[in-house]
Amino acid sequence: MKIAFTINGQAQSVDIADGNTPLLWVVRDILHLKGTKYGCGKAACGACTLHVDGEAIRSCSYAVKFAAGKDVTTIEGLGTRENPHPVQQAWMEYVVPQCGYCQPGFIMATAALLEKNPNPTDEDIDNNIVNVCRCATYVRMRKAIHRAAELKQSTSPTTNQ
Amino acid sequence: MKSSRLLFILPPFLFATILLAANMNSTENPSDDPTSNTHPTESDENFDKMMAVLTHQRCINCHPSDNIPKQGEDSHPHYFGMARGAGNMGFEAINCNACHQSENNDYSGVPGAPEWSLAPESMKWEGLSRTEIAESMLDRARNGGRSPHEVLERLTEHALVLWAWAPGIGASGKPREAPPVPVDEYIEAVKAWFEAGAIIPAE
């Protein structure tokens, strides 16, 4: 079946036999965007988090057929080195990543959070950011999330996705 | 105490029963239909079947009394601290639909059905007796303002309810347990119970 959607602002169409194939594998292996990670395949770790129509989605548990006609954003489309998303900017300011593998998932989850809750409290962060980081970079991540909220409020909305 | 409450909810149900009889049994001979029998013991049997389903973990897991969805056959609290949040859908960036879609996902073992969410706060069933659940279900103040007919429809037709009989496989690849009553039997029993006046047996 042919499935058409927008990814990182570009129209995209994939031809795939099984529409139940997780979006994760379509993004990684067909569209060759490797920033969205496989961690558990069970929607438990959050490494595969991307946005579908602005909502944080765990793409290992999201059949590609559901993406039809929707707007998908991955870490590659969130920001660039020249124009980083406020979350990416804050992540660099606080030097959050260690091994880095889980970080795109955390960054995407945080970006989605800030769209809906521009000034999250510590409790909001605890409730919403439930991805798993084995290096346990949570100490800096919390600081970076607060910083990203600040940056986002002080930058124009056009710098966002 | 129970009977006095029943007085309030009986009249609409008598009305519902008439409607149901007209709507649903038109192709069948009423006299052959065992569910049309309002004999209390058979009504009780229908009630038992219905409640065996509604108190099963497939249903109760999303009708929590503590705002925390439950998971699995042992109804443990949903991992990762998921909770009701605003609109019964979890939190802003990690709502139900971050993982649960409108179908089960065999790759991840994550269950899914249309309108996947926690039942509203007024529909807390976890820990209630069967009688209390039935009362809650029929009480417009708690059931989302539904008429008995709407309740019946919800119970017998809504995809989220019927998902319980096609609950998919879990994260470990093993099938989830379905309620103890086959779906057809359950639907028949629910209909019969409503037709018979939705009489809630005394505890």
Place this chain on the structure above:
Amino acid sequence: MSEQQGKRKVSRRKFLVRGGLGTIGLLTLGTYVFRNPLRRMGFAAAETLIPPYSGTGTEINLWFEITEANKVILHSPKVEMGQGTFTSLAQIVADELDVDMEQVEVKAAATETGIVDGMSTGGSLSIASLWMPLREMAATLREMIKTEAAAKLQRNVADLNTSAGMVSGGGQSLSYAEVAAGVQEWNVPDTPPLRPTKDYKFIGRPIKRVDLAPKVFGDPIFGMDAEMPDMLHACIIRPEHVGAKFKSADTRKAESMPGVVKVVQLDDWVGVIAESISQALAAKRTIKVEWDIPKQWTEADIRELLQVGKGNKMITQKVGQALEAEAEDVVSMEFTSPIGAHAQIEPNGAVALVKDGRATVILSTQVIGVTQRQVSEALDLPLEKVNIIPTYLGGGFGRRLNTSHAIQAAQMSRAVGRPVKYFFTRKEEFQNDTFRPPTHHIMRGKLTAAGRLEGLEHHYASGDVAINSVIVPQALHSILGTDIGAMRGANLYYDKVPNHRAVQWHTTLPFATSWWRSLGLLANIFAVESFVDEMAIRAGKDPVQFRLDHISEEGFGPRIRAVIAKAGERYRDGVVRGRAMGFAASIDGGSPAAHVVEVSIEDEEIKVHKVLCVFDCGVAVNPDQVRAQCEGSIVMGMSGAMHEKMTLKDGQLYPTIYGPYDMALMRNTPKEVEVVLIEGADTPFPVGEPPMGPIGAAVGNAVRRLTGKRLTELPLR
């Protein structure tokens, strides 16, 4: 140690130009090996000695490349798995080579192109072991460039200066790239004197990680991201039961599933190779495997096997007399820790191509050289025909000290003649991990009338850590007669206790156990420091002073005492507004750490509000990343000590997924984590693991003060 290191020089060798890749390159021949052989000074040395760095390779090996854009590429023999090594190595190179940070790029060396560490990346040793050789090589390269520049500029070497990748003198200047252009053969001068640490511009500064942008923008840098043209995807069926032996498999249905290219049955495993990973996984679900399961292991079986008093006994520390276990004035307590999983987020896997008598394997591994040997032996290919290309690792933590799954990827590739990518599913990760072994400890102590420790003993039972590991020569265990990994943190540093000893009981368990970040440290220090704290309470002494009273000024004593005293300034006994503090300290690999934690109990759960970590790793090449490692060690240590537990049930290890395998998340992380660094030595010491040591005991000690209850089991509950 530092004086001895200072005398070592890179021997005079030829540097050659590397051609054909569009870069101007420099190659070094041979390897850098410390002149001093590894000294064996008994168990104490084995625990604290920094082993020499020893590279592999008998062919031309690449350390540095200088590109036409005047950048320096360091081909690192160590991999980057989050510990920040690449950044510190870049700082070291920049300082001694006189280039800016932006001019240094660090790549993990592949077996074909560079020197890979013969042992591993692990033990928190990358910086400590490369500190001297890398500075010497960078300084030597700088001298070579100056010598060559002197010829090109027709000046004396002594008149030339180097800065930011430029050689200048007498109003003229050349970039390093210009100097290197066209050079066919280099003469290597004697290594110049290294600069004093205080003169460094980059070393000792909180430079931002060199891999920051790739990790924030989602670049494809990990093993899981590797691709080769025309690549297929595969998965393997691994046993669910402990000790299960493969009998047979019915793969008929799988073979006809969409996208399936081949189902491979080799030895004791079945692999499904398909056009896409979801097709491979879908086909895998249809395969029925018959296993021979000789025994349904249970948790009780393991506890029965693993006990102080059972297995192979070895006294790993012995001073004075043994305590009389049954005596009335001897206090005795038991402690346990559970099986732990690595749970690194990037699954193990590999992309392999075996064709025309050559094998290329791209993967996340801590053991590049070992993996090369394993693939070479399994596929019967000459070593030099196997190229292992390491990537950035999505977490190591010791799990990737055995990456023999590279063999299966290679075998599958050979079976189809195309590149194959293979990785573990998460369930396979959890059930086929090389687990942190469970432990059992008996602590004994005796107080004098004055409240001093007269005797202190740590009896500890553990499964394999170093024993049976592919990276440790078995001969070493014959010599030492003990598991040096299980021993980490087991020996007591309370050297003023007149009678003290540590006794190891080692048992090989029916499932693989091995290295897990900090090895035996987390569990051993939990037992030792919980017990010492309990003895302080019984002696009616302040826990900080009680510890100091029992540590001498000998050996590492002053550095341990310094971190304890510093952290102790912030420790207060007693319960304030429902919170209590806990204190604990440890030393690992020569790096002492002391933690003060502040804890309350909310909804029957232990909540850690604050952690202060005072840590001494000597020279902190990158203090910001040392802090990051402390923060990570603390929270991962809390996860290990307060949440995680694998259990044997009906012969299988559970759980098999995050969530049920409870780990510390954002909400479990203390809101305040403060790291104070003390530079108690003039060389770098291990960083990545030592700060994990005290955390379990510190939390347990706080709970003891809060509730009066001594927690003796991990995870703490």
